[in-house]
Amino acid sequence: MDLLSNLALGFGVASSLANLAFCLIGVLLGTLIGVLPGIGATATIAMLLPITFQLEPVSSLIMLAGIYYGAQYGGSTTAILINMPGESSSAVTAIDGYQMARKGRAGTALATAALGSFFAGSVATFLVAIFAPPLTTIALKFGAAEYFSLMVMGLVMSVALAHGSVLKALAMVVLGLLLGMVGTDVYTGAPRFTMGMNQFADGLNFVAVAVGVFGIAEILRNLEDEHDRQVMTKNITRLFPNREEFRQMVGPVLRGTGIGSVLGILPGGGAILASFASYTIEKKVSKNPGEFGKGALAGVAGPESANNAGAQTSFIPLLTLGIPANPVMALMIGAMIIQGIVPGPNVVTEQPALFWGIIASMWIGNLMLVVLNLPLIGLWVKLLTVPYYVLFPIIMAMCSIGVYSVNSNPYDLFAVAFFGLLGYIMSKLRCEPAPLLLGFVLGPLLEENLRRAMILSRGDPTTFVTRPISATLLLMSLAILVLVFLPQIRKRRDEVFTESDA
Amino acid sequence: MTASKLLGALFAATILTAPAFAQSYPERQITMVVPFSAGGPTDTVARLVAERMSEDLGQQIVIQNVGGAGGTLGASQVAKAEADGYTVLLHHIGMATSDTLYRNLPYETLDAFEYVGLVTEVPMVVTARQDFEPADFPAFIEYVKANADSLTLANAGIGAASHLCGMLLMQALEAPLVTVPYKGTGPAMTDLLGGQVDIMCDQTTNTTQQIKAGTIKAYAVTTPERLDLFPDLPTAAESGLEAMQFGIWHGIYTPKGTAPEINQRLSESLQKALADEDVAKAMADLGTAPSPAEDATPEALKTKLEEEIARWQPVIEAAGVYAD
Amino acid sequence: MSTKPKDGTDIAAGLLFMAIAAFFAWQGLGLEMGTSIRMGPGYFPMVLSAILFLLGAVILFKAFGRPDDEPIGRFAWRGILFILPAPIFFGLTVRGLGFVPALFFTTLIASQASVRMRPLPALILAIVVTIMSTLIFSYGLGLPFRRFGPWLPL
Secondary structure, eight states: OHHHHHHHHHHHHHTSHHHHHHHHHHHHHHHHHHTSTTOOHHHHHHHHHHHHTTSOHHHHHHHHHHHHHHHHHHHHHHHHHHSOOSSHHHHHHHHHHHHHHHTTOHHHHHHHHHHHHHHHHHHHHHHHHHHHHHHHHHHHTOOHHHHHHHHHHHHHHHGGGOSSOHHHHHHHHHHHHHHHTOEEOTTTOOEESOTTOGGGTTOOOHHHHHIIIIIIHHHHHHTTTTTTOOSSOOOOOOSSOOHHHHHHHHHHHHHHHHHHHHHHTOTTTTHHHHHHHHHHHHHHHOSOGGGTTSOOSHHHHHHHHHHHHHHHHTHHHHHHHOOOSSHHHHHHHHHHHHTTOOOSTTHHHHOHHHHHHHHHHHHHHHHHHHHHHHHHHHHHHHHTTSOHHHHHHHHHHHHHHHHHHHHOOHHHHHHHHHHHHHHHHHHHTTOOHHHHHHHHHHHHHHHHHHHHHHHHTTSOTTHHHHSHHHHHHHHHHHHHHHHHHHHHHHHHHHHHHHHHHO | OOHHHHHHHHHHHHHTTOGGGGGGOOOSOEEEEESSOTTSHHHHHHHHHHHHHHHHHTSOEEEEEOOOGGGHHHHHHHHHSOSSSSEEEEEOTHHHHHHHHOTTOSSOTTTSEEEEEEEEEEEEEEEEETTOSOOSHHHHHHHHHHTGGGOEEEESSTTSHHHHHHHHHHHHHTOOOEEEEOSSHHHHHHHHHTTSSOEEEEEHHHHHHHHHHTSEEEEEEOSSSOOSSOTTSOBGGGGTOGGGOOEEEEEEEEETTOOHHHHHHHHHHHHHHHHOHHHHHHHHHTTOOBOOGGGSSHHHHHHHHHHHHHHHHHHHHHHTOOOO | OOSSOBOHHHHHHHHHHHHHHHHHHHHGGGSOOBOSSSBOTTHHHHHHHHHHHHHHHHHHHHHBTSOOSSOOOOOOHHHHHHHTHHHHHHHHHTTTTOHHHHHHHHHHHHHTTSTTOOHHHHHHHHHHHHHHHIIIIIIISOOOOOSSOTTSOO
């Protein structure tokens, strides 16, 4: 069979001793740098990219893939341990992962993330191998109208991220959307909300906003009552999940893998939605949704799997079209070009060893990640026993370096401070940061695609319902809306009744 | 790095202004500012030449990506840097166009820099979706003129190569197409591949692989001569569109006041890097070629910049689009 | 507490959202609105500002007649005073002073946010963090930071 011989070719390339070593080094470096707070996958890869230039093309890309997986997992680790996500995807992990850590279940959360990612990564790798070309054809059917409808669906889902007031969560989403508008307007070049500072012409830096509203706000909260509040539970019982927890993991991991794989294929930013969508679904199917936001295992297992599956399948547009789906993929293309490989539709046929080598190394990278990180979990968890007043100055130093390293823009650091303050005030007012972050990520995509769809349809708004994929997505959004709000309304009625009884 | 080098760096950082110092240049690491994010085409060009130049200079050239505001943030950082030869800028045609596109630039383009030389000039190709009707470029011109208001033209954002080329194309054909801007080349190319938009004119760097794979249709190149890469593609000038002759040229600059000896030294090093076979091959893969040695000089770059500022000003003003 | 219960937190939240919405609307006034068919740069922000203002108003309105279940509590003034200036300081000085001194002071400033941090441990911590980071980022990864910048009179 063709696929088998191709995979054999790939594994032959990827499992040479040297390439295995490069993959391992990549995973290790990626994890070690990515685990530093405020340094997300993009910054990690940008920092480590030059190291790979000296190598053979295949080895270099294999190492880079290793760095990528390592950095992703490193990002999830900081999200769980200190509530500091470095990517939009790990923002979701932070919601329940951090709560688990506070309850002494950091080890379980980290192991769940590692195992879920591994499973999702393995499945998605095979999807890439088998379906890459046909899936690309589907992805190209997505135009502006489809993306707009997809983003609408994402927004509807975002409401489920809240575990407090839905109203406040909505307000936070809208605030996030507004913050996403900051920067130069793509269509007219008009600067918006930049306060006359060219430094914000390309918009607010995601890492700055995320580090501010999540990480810094959390540090400030912990500093409120230093004398009488224990920040972290010290008695960590187990590092690994028990049988019961494994059982709980299965469903979310399977669903997350499915969602992530599908969304990752879309080059226009589908992978962003993967972890958010998974969280929504887990909360919806869970028997006790009240647990979400307070340390639900499914709230880590699902989104982490979805995220990794999406990360994997987002290689499809890269490899088959030569088009990067996100900044990380753009870095990968840069690395390929420097190696003399210009990615494009012909890479599969012209350089089969490279193409299948990378696919095989994806799986090997995932395997190494799990082998490497399961033993490291003990070490990461130990970090929590470091007194908090020692930990947070280190966090501040690392995130200053991390944020600055991306664009060498001091204004990004000013934004960190500003959003730290905003995030702190918001958390004092019991408004949660995750919906804000989702809004921030979706805002530009939503507006851009809406306006583009209107231009392409010559101002005909029916384009959203006459295009079948778009119409389907909008119908699905409506269904989700009903599913989310119906129980809310019913609950509200119940509450009213109980009150009048009393 | 050793302690003595560190001391050298300290020393250089503080009292290095005297031109006499130029003789021993370079004594420490040089920072090459690329005003775009890592992994993009300009970054790739920079890393290619920086690697070879490092070998020749005997000092490492590190790339610093200072992206933002169409390259003007990185350029203004270099404009403000010390003129000691340890901060250089690699910028493309945007250096000339931003002079008009941005009405509040924090520096005077022609007054804030010294020149090292031209690096490469990337040709542009007029392309369209795979199933676009016209068979060749003359037919394309006819068709576009006749259907101007129903055709869409993609670009990768204001100031991007595809935006500049699009403006030239529309002015040359006197055909006001429906412009559809994107954020970057990636999404624009995706929509062209998917047939969501009709026409795009972009650098060979971004289009070559797609054209070869037949996923998009190519009509003409913007170079004075046909390209070795696509011998069958006519130049725009062959069909009478002389105005459509341009490329995305890249140049290396230093801050105003940098000693001429230093610029000369960098220029020599650049010429050696551009003569390197590996660099030529890597550039050929991108659909471009290194600039000839006589263009990799301070004088040639200065002339180019002046010419290009004068050339683009009326084009941009006629289009009435600004980036601020 | 007055006779009528009210949720102080939500009142503040509602007012804050309304204020932010007003700010964005005011800043967006100069932007071209366009039409729903061909939207200008000001269209989408204006719609969002209006929605945010409405949401804020609803939050505010619903806060009355309901007791505050969890009062705002103490503010981390010391934290705000020392944590927030740390990245700002780094941003302002990393080019001038260079990476090493900028990072050292950044860590030192941040460490002062905790009452538990004594001067000597703070100093040691800042030194260790600076040395480690310089080794990792500057020497190990070769990030293009100047270690010591032009402001230093060396």
